[in-house]
Amino acid sequence: MTNEVWIIEAPGKKRYLEETLKLLGRDAFVVFTKGHLYRFPLREKGKKSSPIIDKNFNDFGREPLDSNILHRIREVVKLCPNVMVATDADQEGDVIAWDVACLIRDIAPNPSRIPLKGMDSDSVLEALSAKGPVKRSAAVPGRTRRIIDILIGSAYSNTGIRVGRIGTALLGMVASEQPTTNFMRLSAPSRDGRSPWIAQCPIKSPITESIAKEIVGLSLPVLDPVETLDRTFKPQHMGEIMIEAAETLGLSPSETAKAMQASYEAGKLSYPRSSSKGISRAAAVKMKSILAKAGKRANPDLLETKTEKDVHDSPHPLGAVNLSLDPTKMSAEEGVRLLIARGIARAGMKHKYQRAKGEIVEKFLLSKGIPIKAAKYVGSLEWTRDLGSTIPGKKRWQKSEVYKRRSDAVLLETALKHNLGKPSTWGTHVEAFLKLGLVNSDLALTERGKEWLSRSPVELLDPEFSARIEEACDYVDQDIFKVRGKTPWQASAERIVKSLPPAITDRIIGAISGIPAKPEPDYREMVDNLPSTLTPEEMELLAERTGPDAIMATSNVQPFLPEFPYDEGTIPDYEISH
Incomplete structure (x- = not known):
């Protein structure tokens, strides 16, 4: 039994990760965040939404999704403060990791970041080899993107139509390209x-x-x-897998994403939300058994190697897969997994x-x-x-x-050509757009769609413009860490907004100029006053991990204050109080 607490995202991963850690001799206590810790308040129907971003681009309106989860994390860490933040190795995971680090900063100021890409032993060992401090800089793209998207939507909220960076770009894309099913x-x-x-x-x-x-x-x-x-052929990324699953299995993009996530949490699939069309040499070697079943022509050396900028491999199965089975007669999870395996087999051959x-x-x-x-x-x-x-x-x-063809598959295919969105949002954006009644079943604009098109900001109708904003959110300039009185995502969002066409910049600035600067709420005291979530058995397990017989599995990470949780002189005092 080790003296570690591992904090992960999905509840479904808990059992599988615990089993893997035991195999690796790290019998840690695992607690989950259940996704993001915070959200913006849901808008009540018929009521004007409350301000959530102030004139300094601070997204002060975030509130806990589940206060009990915040409380449980703090309870566990107080009893066992050697923390491994093992959220997914993506931008959403980086945001969650920073939120966790801020939540526990007074009781565990030096948590380790474990960029998890899978539940199997090899993936966990790979993540452990990449262990390091929780970095605020890693959270900048995700936090910036959320601020920008909220600002664009709220700036045009009084126009009678819904305006969004991705949704409006999809509308413009449909109008200009006229895709058909x-x-x-x-x-x-x-x-x-x-x-x-x-x-x-x-x-x-x-x-x-x-x-x-x-x-x-x-x-x-x-x-x-x-x-x-x-x-x-190259291995498929998540979007291409969604399209094939729609055409072959009749699954919506969100159903495919759910199936891939379930296989990932069960240790049967590598990290699913990948835009990569290549895999590492180490992963290619693991594909030998799958390729062997595809025939003599199959060769793992033919699999495309992922590029230097790719964080993740293309999604690929872990464990045995029978290529001869019929995916239409299997569960969604196994059917999608088989389609992915067939794609890997196809990519491992010359045709x-x-x-x-x-x-x-x-x-x-x-x-x-x-x-x-x-x-x-x-x-x-x-x-x-x-x-x-x-x-x-x-x-x-x-x-x-x-x-x-399915309308969601065709729309997603067209959106991918324009680099719209991220793997984690491809399916949700497409399905949300189709529910608005702007296009018919053949993706032709309806009368409502034509009206929205005529009233939407011209620049936002251009999908390339949306993709450029996405790229700007991903760029982390060191100068944003030097802006006094602002977090780096505030500074990044301000830089992006002021680089937009004047009409959009003025509209956004006008929407927030009357909202006074506010501190980001600190929910630690509030959640500490909630009733305990720990059972007596869990309390005993945690006590054993900090007792004299616990195996010390220290992070080997040097303390990283004052970089965490702020760079001295850049953040107001109210944000760093313990």
Whole structure:
């Protein structure tokens, strides 16, 4: 039994992490935050929301999501102050870690940060090797982004429409790109009698629904190969996995995210909320058993290596997976996990494919009376077919058809092309947008959508503008730590707001200029007065961890005051009182 308290995010991780820590000889006491510790107050329907950000860009309005959880964390740490803050290794985890460190700063001023990426032994050992202090700088992007998003939304709250950095960008993206859920797949026979040639496209100008149905009803001409090529695929990031799960399993993005999170907490999947399309060499070695089941062509050395800027590997299964099973006949968790495994297998192979000339199809369509623009468009499509063996689940013999894709999958696919949002919010943003009634089931703007479009700020309709704000939130300039009287996220948010187009800057500044500067509330005394959450058994376990027989597993991290919780001279006194 070690003298450690590990603080994690999700309740579902607790049992699995405890088991892993025991295997590693670190029988620690584990307590969870249940996600973020704080939130902004929910707006009451029909009532004007109260100010939550002051004129100095301080988000003073944050309040505890669950006061009992704050109380429990402090209770546990008072009894065992050797703390490992093992929140996820992402920006949300960094925000939670800093909030935890501030919550316990008077009783455990030097907690260690364990950037957790998985529940299995290897992942925990990797996180322990990266152990360090809880850094305020790591929380800057997440805190800044939240402030900016609240400011943009509140600045336009009296316009009669909902304005948001992501939501308004999605509206502008739909208006400019006109995505559709209606698609056409065409199948042309091959002269050698092997698998057919396939081409597909969305049904949009110059292809109309009636033209598509007419083309699908035709017997297309025989095609010959013009070249044979090799190609490889990269492992999928979370967004691509969401899209495939929507198309294959009928899951919404949020359902896929939930399934991936459940597998992650159970130690069956690596960190899920990843935008990476590569994996480390160490992770690639672990994929040998999966790749072995995909055939002789599979090779872990072919898996794309993650880039230097990627914190996480592409999501990948941990443990055994049977690639031959049918994912549609499994639970959501196991079905998604199997799809991910198949994606890894696909990425671990070289694939041969052939191309054919589409001009033959174009001439054929013209001879059948298909309009010139439509015939040329179909002829310009990529007409290809795969060669050799393939992994389970991939169809080759497909027929010509008009088919419908899920609106959430198409919208997410389009948003990903513009780098909108983060893996943790991709699904929620898309689903929230679809509930507003701005588009129909085919993603065409409704009358309400057209009205909102005409009344929305022009700059915010540009998805590239939203992506640039996202990038600015991620940038941590050292100068923001030198602004007297402001936290770095206040300084960062102010810098971003003042760099926006004048009309938006003026609107935001005007919305907060009348809100006097306020301190961020300190809830420690309030939660300390709540009834105890610890059982007698838990009290005894914690007492044993601080007794003479407890194994000392110290953090080996040097005290990092005055950097924590402030840099001297930069934060008002009311924020550093113990």
